[in-house]
Amino acid sequence: MKTHLLCLEFLILAVHVLVSSGQMEPKKQVPSNPLMATQRLGLVERDVQGPVRPNITMPRRRLPPMCTGPTEIRDTFKYINTVVSCLVFVVGIIGNSTLLRIIYKNKCMRNGPNILIGSLALGDLLHIIIGIPVNVYKLLAEDWPFGVTLCKLVPFVQKSSVGITVLSLCALSIDRYRAVASWSRIKGIGVPKWMAIEIALIWILSIILAVPEAIAFDMITMDYKGEHLRICLLHPMQKTDFMRFYKSAKDWWLFGAYFCLPLACTAIFYTLMTCEMLRKKNGVQIALSDHLKQRREVAKTVFCLVLVFALCWLPLHLSRILKLTIYDEKDPNRCELLSFFLVLDYIGINMASVNSCINPIALYMVSKRFKNCFRVRCHSPQEVSSNF
Structure with missing residues (x-):
């Protein structure tokens, strides 16, 4: 009996020791990472755009695992984009400023189509001076030290510049049809x-359409790898219903209004212009053959500008639309598709930047009048007017 009591006391003592040791042992804590929540919440955006971006105040939801592929694509793009942006900056400033100077200095070049081309060049020049240097710094540094004002100003200027380009191309297409439709109207020197008024309306409308960009962009701050970063981006949480709708429909709006509109306008009015030329083929054309050759050259120049615009902006819009339509963030095989979208997106960004400097080059290659002006301007500015 005593033996059983001793065993029972020993068993109780052992259990007491085990329980006491379990209570005294410190609990193991999982090391906290201050960026963990940010990484999880911003996972989808980082998959699409590369860098980590915080998405505060978003409701928690189950997100797919992160892509484990390498990030060499984005690192390579940094250097490619920097080189391309520097070339666009130099060529764009020289080409567009020379184009504006040619139109300003020569009275024979001050007509309706050339003034629209000059308006287009001025819009490109503003984008090159304000947007490109800031965007290159933003890409390389990833921190935004310029404040909220410039954070809103840069996308505003970019969208205004694109709007000026789009509306100017539409106006040029309409002007070419109007010039062909009125055969007896001889082109004079000067601006009607x-x-x-048309150019003023183009600038005013472009500025108004770019206002949502200034409202939507904002600065947020985050801690990343021990550094306090300030980021300028399209804010994920918009305050008004209109801005939430704009954010959700932005890519479709840009594709329709800033890409399809000038192409549709050119297709419609150039078709009408061709029909008009065929209808009046044997009429006034013989009497005004020299003048009609000039109009045809201008029409060919405008068509070339629209074609260059389409080629430069197609990759970027194609990337955004495909991302909206066929990209599924829950697809386990999405990472391969995502890599393709990243490459297409990076190519599109560079091509869109090239559009800001390529118009003077296109004019030099297509238009004999502009080619002569550029050549003489490079040698002797005083001799430009003698060639016309």
Whole structure:
């Protein structure tokens, strides 16, 4: 009996020791990472755009695992984009400023179509001076030290510049049809009043359409690898219903209004212009053959500008639309598709930047008048007017 009591006391003592040791042992804590929540919440955006971006105040939801592929694509793009942006900056400033100077210095070049081309060049010049240097710094540094004002100003100027380009191309297409439709109207030197009003309306409308960009972009701060970063981006949480709708429909809006519109306008009015030329083929054409050759050259120049615009902006819009339509963030095989979208997106960004400097080059290659002006301007500015 005593033996059983001793065994029972020993068993109770052992259990007491085990319980006491379990209570005294410190609990193992999982090391906390201050960026963990940010990484999880911003996972989808980082998959699409590369860098980590915080998405605060978003409700928690189950997100797919992170892509484990290498990030060499984005690192390579940094250097490619820097080189391309520097070339665009130099060529764009020289080409567009020379184009504006040619139109300003030569009275024979001050007509309706050339003034629209000059308006287009001025819009490109503003984008090159303000947007490109800031974007290159933003890509390389990843921190935004310029404040909220410039954070809103840069996308505003970019969208205004694209709007000026789009509306100017539409106006040029309409002007070419109007010039062909009125065969007896001989082109004079100077800018008609309606053309000055048209250019003013183009700039005003472009500025108004770019206002949502200034409202939507904002700065957020985050801690990443021990550094306090300030980031300028399209804010994920918009305050008004209109801005939430704009954010959700932005890519479709840009594709329709800033890409399809000038192409559709050119297709419609150039078709009408061709029909008009065929209808009046044997009429006034013989009497005004020299003048009609000039109009055809201008029409060919405008068509070339629209074609260059389409080629430069197609990759970027194609990337965004495909991402909206066929990309599925829950697909386990999405990472391969995502790599393709990243490459297409990076190519599109560089091509869109090239569009800001390529118009003077296109004019030099297509238009004999602009080619002569560029050549003489490079040698002797005083001799430009003698060639016309």
